[in-house]
Amino acid sequence: MSPSRRRLLAGVGAVTTSALAGCTERIWSFAEGSTTDRLSVLIKTPPSDDDPMASKIASQLAENLQTAGIDAVPEPTAKPELFRSTLLTHDFDIVVARHPGFDDPDGLRPLLHSQLSGERGWQNPFGFSERTVDDALEAQRDETGDTRRQTVADLAEYLVETAPYTAVAFPDHVSAAERSLGLSRPPRTPSEYAALYYIRPPDDRRGEPLRAGVFAEGMTDRLNPIAVDLEDVGVVLDLLYDPLVRVTEDGYVSWLADDVSWQETDGGSEAIVHLREGITWHDGTSLTASDVEFTARLLADTSLGEAESPVPAPRYRGRRTLIEDVSQTGPRTVRFSFDSPSEEVVRRTLTIPLLPEHVWEPQATVIDEHVTEALTWDNDEPVGSGLFAVTDSTSGERLELEAFEDHVLFEDGIPDRPDLLEGTPGFDGIEFRVTANPGSAVESLEEGELDFVAAWLPPSYLDVVEEAEGVSMLSVSTRSFYLIGFNARNEALSNYRFRRIVSRLVDREYVVSEFFDGHGSPARTPGELLGLSEGVDGSPEEFPGSQGDVDEAWVRSALEDAGFHYENGDLFV
């Protein structure tokens, strides 16, 4: 090898090494001649362009940590990278982000069970592992009614003290619409979209597409329903992909299934699911029991057995782990078997959207270590079985959907048809339009270029909405919540006493009144502090300070009690 080539390679090596060293985020310390280290933490959070509410919570937390003598700085990180580093590579100290929320307390199981801490997605990103917690999470899975409620309540009290993460507040989904649409809350589910589509066309909009504003540029290019790097596209995927059973305001509603019968088995349970007649995918292929079986297999292992160990899909993981087996018992019948005897827990598995075997089977290839094509491909021409199908998309600008007329639920006279699909549609198709930011979305609305904003408007834009002509404000409470997550893989954060104190350093009432402009509700009870919006009561928690500023004496003595000490006002481990 020539000297110049060797020099070149050495140079490349040096650059690579320094770049890698720069990439590792960790608690870094300055050991200045003492045996202990000053505590420094980085708080990962989306930049305020992406999520001003998260950014403001992180700001308050950083401020209060500094009051406590800890060197804490927010580290703004673009949303896709934030998901990557917290949910996939677990490279963070503290994260402030919005969690989609739980539809059932069993959602805590994938989030905190030690068995899942090596997995990707919202599967124990905190690296938390405690036997007591694992046991309780497994117990509630097999229980029902009051017994289960009690187990969850006890678990909640325990988790507030050990604080693997802490919920800050439940934000309302605030948005805006053209006043003549007569909406009072933003549509969030396929049934709400359908209702709008059917019932509410103002005269001058009849026969035209319904135009919804979004800010996520990526949604025009990436519509993978089993990946987790997506944000704000949930509703689109719900319109495109249908499950067997849906949860609507009326509870569990038969969707692609027309009959589900439950029976207990030895220690577990079983559901026989019967598909409706004549259901097809958007490309015309018929949807059969085999697709149902395939979906369950793919979610459990996106390599379909090709990889050495299974590569599960990070989305729907909690629900998928409840299923023991899915088998086809006829062209339109499938048997789901579960280890848990608790119908109230396992019936949620039927709400997982179905994927077409003929489209996804070829994607089940391993492309990298523990990564499959199915998890990474963009799926920019999605084939689902939902009420709407994608017809066209312009990268970074718009995504056009049309009603899938062959959908079985659009036919008259079918049994158990959801009421909302009665009547004649007033609009023709749905168009998601990407606008640069919330301000320009409101301007477009005012100028009649949009019918409503589907994305979340930061509350600071409500003044603009109020002033805008012909525009009304929409608001609805949600299950989703802002959380502060701790990476227990890091030294100081592995200490539950420390996490518990940090979990008290945000003034939740203040966050809601000042940062959310009152549009949301603070987490107070043990259940709420875990992100469970209902069902678990208990004594509410008080913020040790006022107006968002923590009481310095309180936090310093609390940290000293927890075994830390101060040198020149700085906290040392």
Added chain:
Amino acid sequence: MALVGVVIELAVVVATMLLGATLVIVGPRQFVDALSEFRWRVRACTLPLAVLAVVLGLRWMTQDVVPRLSWRVLGHNVTPQIFSLEQTVFGTNPVAVLQSYQSPEITAVFAFIYLYGYAFVLIFPFIAYFALEKMDDFSTLVLAFTANYAIGLVCYVLFIAYGPRNLDPVLFEGLLYDAVPRAYYLTNTVNENTNVFPSLHTSLSMTVFFLAWHTREKYPLWVPVSGTLAVGVALSTMYLGIHWFTDVVAGTALAAVSVYIGRNYTIDGLLESARRFLATQAERLGQPGGK
């Protein structure tokens, strides 16, 4: 559509400013004379302009790849370090100090300077130096701009940094996009919100000002005008919460380096030495070199 609207408005306003400045600073006679012999002038600056176009084209073409390369491989998120550094040096962040003087009028003035003043200060020297008897100053300007963009691009790959408004919206306000939401179409089309270190707004405006000083005998009036605008642009980037003080300092340093390159090198010279370097390298490797 919205982008087109914003661009047209920008174009109309800036064109008016350019027309006024051309009449006052260059003078109608000199400008018309220059136009009448545009052929040799264009020929003289074709090469530098082509190189600038290549660098700009490279930026344009790599805009999808660069953020990915930066986040995943080469870059380091230096936002917390910039924030901590300024905290240590100043106590109160300079951006917060500037924003404490906030009023709707000041915001309007700075938003105008940031959007329109900046576009004007960048384009006018092209007209002014084109109207000079020799094209040397024009070539210097083009090479200095090229250096700004090229070095800036490398920095943006290596340093991921968000501006004050993105790090902490409680301490710092994002005044520009609150005042002119549609400006985001423009700035976001031209740039990513992670490209703040160094401030290219500052470096390009300062480059124009430094060059104005060197041509003060030809256009004495342009020195105070460009100076005021350059300082105004630098202040506006901070006041509007887009850049840190550190970015502005780095931008000014980049301007100094770029002006040095622009005045001491020429594109012909650079290409010639590159050709010679490659030829000797080729010979050393024992392969048939250039002619």
